[in-house]
Amino acid sequence: MKTIYVDNNATTRVDKSVFEEMLPYFRESYGNPSSMHTFGGNVAAGITKARERVAALINAEPEEIVFTSCGTESDSTAIWATIEAYPDKKHIVTSRVEHPAIKNLFEHLSKKGYTVSFVPVDKKGNLDLDYLYEQLTPETAIVSVMWANNETGVIYPVDKIAAAVREKGIVFHTDAVQAAGKLEVDVKKNPVDLLSLSGHKIHAPKGVGALYLKKGTKFSPFLIGGHQEHGRRGGTENVASLVALGKAAELAKQRLSESTQKTAALRDKLEKNLLERIPNSMVNGDPQHRLPNTTNISYEYVEGEAILLMMNEFGICASSGSACTSGSLEPSHVLRAMGVPFTAAHGSIRYSLSGDNTEEEIDAIIEHTPPIIERLRELSPFWSQRKAS
Amino acid sequence: MWEYTDKVKDHFINPRNVGFIDDFDGMGEVGSLACGDALKLTFKLDNENIISDAKFQTFGCASAIASSSALTEMIKGMPLDEAAKVTNDDIAKYLGGLPKEKMHCSVMGRDALEHAIANYRGEEVKEKEGEIVCECFGITNLEIERAVKESGLTTVEDVTDYVKAGGGCGNCHDRIREIIQEVSSQSITERQKMENLTNIQKIKLIEETLDREVKPALNKDGGDIELVDFNNGTVFVKLHGTCSNCASSHLTLKNYVETKIKDLVSPELVVEEVTQ
Numbered sequence: 001m002k003t004i005y006v007d008n009n010a011t012t013r014v015d016k017s018v019f020e021e022m023l024p025y026f027r028e029s030y031g032n033p034s035s036m037h038t039f040g041g042n043v044a045a046g047i048t049k050a051r052e053r054v055a056a057l058i059n060a061e062p063e064e065i066v067f068t069s070c071g072t073e074s075d076s077t078a079i080w081a082t083i084e085a086y087p088d089k090k091h092i093v094t095s096r097v098e099h100p101a102i103k104n105l106f107e108h109l110s111k112k113g114y115t116v117s118f119v120p121v122d123k124k125g126n127l128d129l130d131y132l133y134e135q136l137t138p139e140t141a142i143v144s145v146m147w148a149n150n151e152t153g154v155i156y157p158v159d160k161i162a163a164a165v166r167e168k169g170i171v172f173h174t175d176a177v178q179a180a181g182k183l184e185v186d187v188k189k190n191p192v193d194l195l196s197l198s199g200h201k202i203h204a205p206k207g208v209g210a211l212y213l214k215k216g217t218k219f220s221p222f223l224i225g226g227h228q229e230h231g232r233r234g235g236t237e238n239v240a241s242l243v244a245l246g247k248a249a250e251l252a253k254q255r256l257s258e259s260t261q262k263t264a265a266l267r268d269k270l271e272k273n274l275l276e277r278i279p280n281s282m283v284n285g286d287p288q289h290r291l292p293n294t295t296n297i298s299y300e301y302v303e304g305e306a307i308l309l310m311m312n313e314f315g316i317c318a319s320s321g322s323a324c325t326s327g328s329l330e331p332s333h334v335l336r337a338m339g340v341p342f343t344a345a346h347g348s349i350r351y352s353l354s355g356d357n358t359e360e361e362i363d364a365i366i367e368h369t370p371p372i373i374e375r376l377r378e379l380s381p382f383w384s385q386r387k388a389s
Numbered sequence: 390m391w392e393y394t395d396k397v398k399d400h401f402i403n404p405r406n407v408g409f410i411d412d413f414d415g416m417g418e419v420g421s422l423a424c425g426d427a428l429k430l431t432f433k434l435d436n437e438n439i440i441s442d443a444k445f446q447t448f449g450c451a452s453a454i455a456s457s458s459a460l461t462e463m464i465k466g467m468p469l470d471e472a473a474k475v476t477n478d479d480i481a482k483y484l485g486g487l488p489k490e491k492m493h494c495s496v497m498g499r500d501a502l503e504h505a506i507a508n509y510r511g512e513e514v515k516e517k518e519g520e521i522v523c524e525c526f527g528i529t530n531l532e533i534e535r536a537v538k539e540s541g542l543t544t545v546e547d548v549t550d551y552v553k554a555g556g557g558c559g560n561c562h563d564r565i566r567e568i569i570q571e572v573s574s575q576s577i578t579e580r581q582k583m584e585n586l587t588n589i590q591k592i593k594l595i596e597e598t599l600d601r602e603v604k605p606a607l608n609k610d611g612g613d614i615e616l617v618d619f620n621n622g623t624v625f626v627k628l629h630g631t632c633s634n635c636a637s638s639h640l641t642l643k644n645y646v647e648t649k650i651k652d653l654v655s656p657e658l659v660v661e662e663v664t665q
Contacts (some may be wrong), residue, residue: 032630135476178527191404240427248500301422301448302448303425303448303449303450304427304450305391305450305451306401306450306453309401309451310402313402315638322425322450330556330557331425342422342423342425343422346422346425377402379407379447379448379454380430380446380447380448380450381418381427381428381446381447381448382422382427383448384409384446
């Protein structure tokens with residue numbers, strides 16, 4: 001059975017040319033980039049090139065890029081470095097719809113003496129900016145707001161927020177893990193201090209990320225060790241993956257407009273057809289401010305895990321905001337923050353496309369999904385109640 | 390991805406007995422949309438009080454659907470009194486096991502059955518007695534106590550997996566920890582009593598435990614067990630039926646019978662098999 005992969009906000013396939021560029025660094029150029037010999041020095045040249053490419057993707061300077069092991073490490077580094085740089089400021093701000101990498105860290109800090117303001121969102125998932133601005137005080141150390149939401153694809157006005165926050169002398173961080181490769185991410189137009197990236201969301205392998213650190217931002221390292229990354233992140237470099245991230249960043253930049261047009265067209269076709277063919281279905285998230293590759297659709301009166309496993313029978317891979325898929329018992333905090341009713345939150349499915357998806361794949365999803373929902377609704381006591389009334 | 394057994398997958402993809410019996414004798418409804426799973430169970434009895442038909446409607450994940458389907462298959466053809474004894478562990482076992490985090494799906498099955506039987510007997514289901522501990526899911530201290538006792542739960546995570554309590558905001562975790570401690574100190578007191586018993590009383594307690602906890606499980610596989618002697622902390626038993634020539638009988642004895650005896654009578658006891 002052919003796999004139809006529409007779960008690209010979870011992870012992506014490593015691009016072939018990215019993979020090929022990694023290979024020499026395993027068996028041939030395996031030197032330590034910190035070594036004095038040319039053999040190691042050549043490896044360091046590979047890292048330099050990668051750093052330039054990542055910087056180019058977001059219009060930064062190469063020395064503003066710190067390589068990390070993943071998006072979560074980038075997020076943690078950004079937050080810890082800032083609160084350590086401002087030890088007297090005990091207030092931090094974020095949104096209610098962040099990825100767990102930020103959400104759980106801020107919840108952790110709230111138990112460690114920090115006051116945390118969680119900025120709410122409206123029904124469409126847009127941030128209450130007035131609320132955010134009202135929270136800012138001289139005690140505020142950092143504001144962290146994601147660039148785009150991983151579950152709904154909703155995009156936040158990072159340019160506006162960054163300007164308002166920095167005007168008050170407060171550090172601004174954004175988790176741009178989902179935005180990179182899907183939107184223009186430009187740190188000159190969007191004056192952020194810190195920005196997180198992840199490799200495996202842009203067709204590089206898992207286990208590599210980057211942190212953009214604007215020149216002049218106060219910083220203390222999260223991983224303390226050797227002098228790597230100019231003393232900003234200890235630990236021997238994961239060279240092959242760093243090189244891969246560099247190549248993936250270059251491709252993401254080159255392909256941005258072509259890839260976003262293609263995925264947006266396929267996403268729109270998918271969304272339109274599913275909504276038309278399946279009654280009691282609705283889109284979660286503001287269609288006007290959304291990543292081109294993502295749609296989050298709720299099917300009322302059915303449960304997401306059951307839908308996913310039925311889709312799995314046809315090789316279709318997506319994800320759900322249902323409680324049962326997470327191992328926790330609460331449905332997605334993002335959908336709950338948007339006030340999506342339980343009837344719909346449990347039955348939400350996220351489809352996230354990439355440039356690799358084809359029209360045939362989208363047609364197959366459109367064909368297979370309606371009978372799946374119908375079948376599960378036949379099992380559901382709430383559906384028969386609804387039909388009866 | 391959850392690791393579901395083939396049987397769970399089968400009952401999810403091909404659920405048995407889906408529907409609603411219009412002229413039901415008993416109906417039980419548990420769960421809600423907010424909880425993320427819900428089950429409506431109906432059954433019909435024949436003249437001899439045997440369940441002749443059972444049907445379900447379930448909103449929920451794969452294991453909730455599979456647990457409901459399994460439950461209807463298990464109770465069809467069962468005398469009502471016997472069906473009343475079906476536990477959530479029985480449902481999980483029928484399915485070849487459930488992931489720990491999904492045990493609450495089997496509990497939902499048992500609850501629906503209890504409700505349906507109470508509905509048939511015209512009894513009020515003693516629902517929500519006691520104090521609500523978990524506000525998020527409306528779970529009481531009595532429900533938590535029961536799960537802790539019946540399934541030997543020791544951590545808050547276990548309790549969440551079985552009855553959902555504590556799976557929401559987390560404010561009740563301390564109270565759940567207290568309940569776990571209360572239950573475990575109760576069972577320690579019961580065990581301490583054992584030390585003050587006479588030999589005859591001890592033998593009686595062991596026999597009761599075997600009858601109640603061990604025999605039914607062995608009977609299901611066509612086996613049986615008999616208490617032969619008790620001496621100096623050693624329980625001598627004889628296995629009958631399929632158990633007597635089963636290659637894994639030693640394992641059954643040590644892992645199952647001895648664990649039960651240690652848990653329910655005294656941790657000091659050892660179980661030995663008497664052969665011919």
